[in-house]
Amino acid sequence: MYSTSKLKILLFILLLIQIIFWIDNISLMLSIFTTQALLILTINKKYFYTIMLILSFSVLIYATLNIETSILSILRITSSYIVYTLIIIMINLLKEEKQYWIDLSKLIPKIFFTIGIIILFSVSIILLSASTLSIQPSYIDTIILIILIAIILALLASQT
């Protein structure tokens, strides 16, 4: 049994990583991520998860609307999906936090597996659509995609 704070730390780290991806458009995003980080710190407030979800979904939409054929853009979208999904997982796990022990040692591989699948979906669909709609992805993007697929396969293997 582990404390659920580990899951919150994971989300916090992901938010910090997201900031790096938005370094060229930091002003708006920094305020969003700071709000989210503050919400994590003042956890268990009544509307914590709702606000987190709305903010992360807004970031996701914003990232998709500003899609480009750069690594940074792909990373932005992928990380937005991951944060959005992780918040939904957290809602599922932590909404009745006081009632449950959370066996994180067993759950973390499952969470990583889910996140891996999301990366696979998001990146492949984005690249596929970008190529279809004549936005040519660079070679480096294709290499990233291959690496990501490899990670997902590794995750799948660890699951079995």
Add this chain to the structure above:
Amino acid sequence: MYTKQFSIFIIAIISTLLLAIILEEWKLYLVVIILISELFFSMINIPENIDISANIEINGERFYINDEAAIKVLVHNKGDTVFAKILLNIPSNVLAKDPHGLITILKRNELRKFDIRIKFIERGKYEIGPVNIIVQDILGTIIKVISIPIIKKVTVFPLIRSYGILDLEARRTGPWPGSIISKRLGTSMEFHALKDYITGDDVRKINWKASARFRRLISNEYESENVTDSIIVIDANNLTSKTEYEKRTLEACVSGAAALSYELLAQGNRVGLICLGGMRNWIKPGFGKRQLLKILYMLAEVKPGKELPADQVLLLLTPYMIKSGSKIFFISPLMDESIIGAVEDLIREGYSVIVIFALCDSSDLSIEILNLQRNIIKHNLLQISNVVTWDCETNIIKALMMNTKLSRRRYHVQH
């Protein structure tokens, strides 16, 4: 069964779709595709073959208020691997020291156990269980709830606070040796009278001073100490569980009855119990630890309310339970006027009645007004029987012994 997370996904999909149509922005369709994919992936992740069994182990069936119980929940998964939330149902008036559920992944043939500690803060009969197992996907969009109908019954007894020796006189005593002084001659330490020594008398009983004075052998006679029969009546008539004061009063009455029965039974007396109020019940007088257990079980279930007036119940029950001359301890907060008639009837039948007026402290004006009415009932009772006013915060045995009318010897507190 669909959950809140499923609704979140659907709302996100619909709102993005609408946004994409309104803004005529093709990029937003990508979000819709990914969200649908996620939802689909999550939905196909629930296993078909679910076969989970569970068991509960508790370190006892009987507890006292403020006791802690250790519960062990054992879960065995005989079906496919599942992501499950295991939740043990515990009553709301029990204080859970630990979370009473577990979120985990149960592999095929895995046996999993987890411990829970709970604290009982109220007396009563409790049911621990059933175990609910919620099988779901990691995103929690769809759940399947399996309830395993395993229930453990636990009884929580009232606290017994007894720090004194109950030393009373009784009009009627039984043939067995005990601690109540009887009119009969016996072998106790209490001096009764002098008599001429006759052959066969114990030499140790010869009173040498008296023998010298009377110039013949004189021996001492002692009183006999025997057991007595008694009934404790706990009066929860006209009490409710709406106010904190009434709850406190009822708990004090129950706790007092437990202490009194413990003390009377410890002295070897036969003790019975009559409960008035929301839960009307009675136990015939009996001896020993088993009787104490029976009494405690019944006290655990005492509820406030009023089904029948006290006089009707007592007049019907007491002749059937004990003989005339026996002692009746009437523990009451004097909320019900029918107690006057009940006590009158019992005295007329030849019983020795002691009314213990349970009075809890309160600075509330409404309670002070209520106390005026209760004091009128007390005043009426004082004219026909012994009434002992007992401050609920103190020891009931001490309150009884401080009443000089009732006490045979001076009260001695044991620490």
